[in-house]
Amino acid sequence: MTAVINVPPSLDDKTFEHVLEQLVAAPPDEKLLVDARHTRWASPYGLTALLTLAQTRGERPGFIAPEADETASYWARTGFFKHAEELFELTGHVPRARGGDSDVLLEITPVAKSDDVHEVVGRIQQKAQAILVKELNIDAKATMGFAMTLSEACQNIVEHAGRGGWVAVQTYKWQRRLGRRVVVIAVCDAGVGFRQSLESAHGRRLDERWGDGRALEEAVLRGVSRFHDPGRGQGLAGVRRYIGRWQGKLSVRSGTARIAIVPSWDEDVPLEEKLPPFPGAQIQITIPERLEEK
Amino acid sequence: MINHIDLTGVLRRTVCDLYSDLVTRPTGAAVRDGIEKQLADLGDRSLTVIDFSHVRLLDYSCADEIVAKLLMRYAAADEASPPPRDAYFLFRGVKDSHLDAIEAVLERHGLAIVAEIDGGDVILVGTVLDEERRVWEALCRLGRLTAIELSRASGIDGVEAERVLERLLHRRLAMRLEQSYVAVGAAQ
Numbered sequence: 001m002t003a004v005i006n007v008p009p010s011l012d013d014k015t016f017e018h019v020l021e022q023l024v025a026a027p028p029d030e031k032l033l034v035d036a037r038h039t040r041w042a043s044p045y046g047l048t049a050l051l052t053l054a055q056t057r058g059e060r061p062g063f064i065a066p067e068a069d070e071t072a073s074y075w076a077r078t079g080f081f082k083h084a085e086e087l088f089e090l091t092g093h094v095p096r097a098r099g100g101d102s103d104v105l106l107e108i109t110p111v112a113k114s115d116d117v118h119e120v121v122g123r124i125q126q127k128a129q130a131i132l133v134k135e136l137n138i139d140a141k142a143t144m145g146f147a148m149t150l151s152e153a154c155q156n157i158v159e160h161a162g163r164g165g166w167v168a169v170q171t172y173k174w175q176r177r178l179g180r181r182v183v184v185i186a187v188c189d190a191g192v193g194f195r196q197s198l199e200s201a202h203g204r205r206l207d208e209r210w211g212d213g214r215a216l217e218e219a220v221l222r223g224v225s226r227f228h229d230p231g232r233g234q235g236l237a238g239v240r241r242y243i244g245r246w247q248g249k250l251s252v253r254s255g256t257a258r259i260a261i262v263p264s265w266d267e268d269v270p271l272e273e274k275l276p277p278f279p280g281a282q283i284q285i286t287i288p289e290r291l292e293e294k
Numbered sequence: 295m296i297n298h299i300d301l302t303g304v305l306r307r308t309v310c311d312l313y314s315d316l317v318t319r320p321t322g323a324a325v326r327d328g329i330e331k332q333l334a335d336l337g338d339r340s341l342t343v344i345d346f347s348h349v350r351l352l353d354y355s356c357a358d359e360i361v362a363k364l365l366m367r368y369a370a371a372d373e374a375s376p377p378p379r380d381a382y383f384l385f386r387g388v389k390d391s392h393l394d395a396i397e398a399v400l401e402r403h404g405l406a407i408v409a410e411i412d413g414g415d416v417i418l419v420g421t422v423l424d425e426e427r428r429v430w431e432a433l434c435r436l437g438r439l440t441a442i443e444l445s446r447a448s449g450i451d452g453v454e455a456e457r458v459l460e461r462l463l464h465r466r467l468a469m470r471l472e473q474s475y476v477a478v479g480a481a482q
Contacts, residue, residue: 118318125350230403231358231359231363234355
């Protein structure tokens with residue numbers, strides 16, 4: 001028996017929850033067919049999360065590519081199909097990637113080890129500077145902080161996930177929600193997740209409130225890590241400092257919970273619990289275009 | 295004698311000759327190990343300039359491994375785990391983008407360093423008490439002095455001056471030369 005999972009027309013961190021709701025009824029070893037025929041747009045989070053979804057399945061899922069040429073071409077330029085063909089049985093028209101898209105700051109890139117992080121930050125710096133300064137009106141000095149943020153988010157996979165994940169960075173105009181351009185970093189993995197990572201710390205006491213939500217609060221808000229080394233846990237704290245400085249947004253989903261550092265321009269909730277379960281950790285960082293100060 | 299360690303050189307020798315960014319914990323640990331090996335060749339007492347001039351990017355994890363953990367072996371040492379040698383450090387070529395990560399990791403561990411920033415100014419970075427900063431700045435301004443000389447020249451109480459100078463020694467922010475003290479960074 002094959003369970004059909006319908007991908008929403010617009011796939012982002014919010015609508016990916018509809019994908020996960022459909023997964024609840026499908027045991028991990030059940031064959032899936034992920035149907036993206038009617039999908040017209042996907043954020044970097046949506047695309048990396050789809051790849052992550054395939055990693056969680058016992059049997060290689062089927063995948064139907066978007067019917068709209070423009071959408072499929074864009075997904076090809078992000079590198080999605082290049083990785084998807086390793087994880088899914090692809091059906092439908094799959095275009096070949098053609099270069100030249102300036103919206104893709106960093107195409108979808110696998111992250112499993114320290115060398116991958118070097119490659120990611122090495123590739124992004126020059127292009128990030130041009131985008132941050134010219135399109136997002138952010139100080140050139142912010143470029144290094146952006147690369148640091150990207151580095152620390154990727155290291156979450158290397159240090160804690162226990163298996164490889166994905167990173168992607170794109171810029172686009174967020175017309176409906178913000179009316180401004182944004183640059184978005186998505187880092188997704190299907191590893192052990194925050195709760196299990198913190199539980200692995202020897203001698204950790206767990207109270208009745210313990211769960212995915214509490215684990216996210218500990219790690220993201222308080223800088224707690226599974227390591228006893230007091231220097232650990234600074235990476236996400238650094239990410240929080242950076243997004244605070246540039247009125248950005250950070251959201252982290254792990255297990256059945258999702259935590260967000262919510263800027264004034266957004267109406268997200270700080271903590272959501274009892275979401276459909278999904279392994280690993282999925283991080284999204286959004287930096288908006290800076291408005292001219294009057 | 296003042297020794298010089300170029301961090302980009304250590305990075306390329308110890309990790310990969312194509313890299314110029316100091317990112318990730320394993321990279322930071324390998325670079326710190328490379329620094330320690332060079333320090334071991336310098337004898338019991340040394341002042342080492344650790345040069346960030348050619349470092350493009352430094353992230354928090356790498357700053358923690360290279361700056362904080364290196365310093366902890368010397369400045370956070372006690373009788374149970376004495377420092378491996380009498381080593382002092384001046385961090386040169388530190389840019390604003392490096393300072394973000396360096397300040398964060400030093401404050402996390404309650405440490406401080408002397409950094410030469412763009413333009414050549416020498417500053418204290420990290421967790422520093424007001425009295426420590428006042429005495430260190432007086433030493434920088436006045437040069438090599440005994441505690442009594444420092445007290446006379448700056449108006450800081452003699453007992454207080456000696457107590458703070460000893461703390462600066464322990465924190466690797468000042469060096470003792472016979473009966474006198476000199477601020478790390480003042481002799482550059």
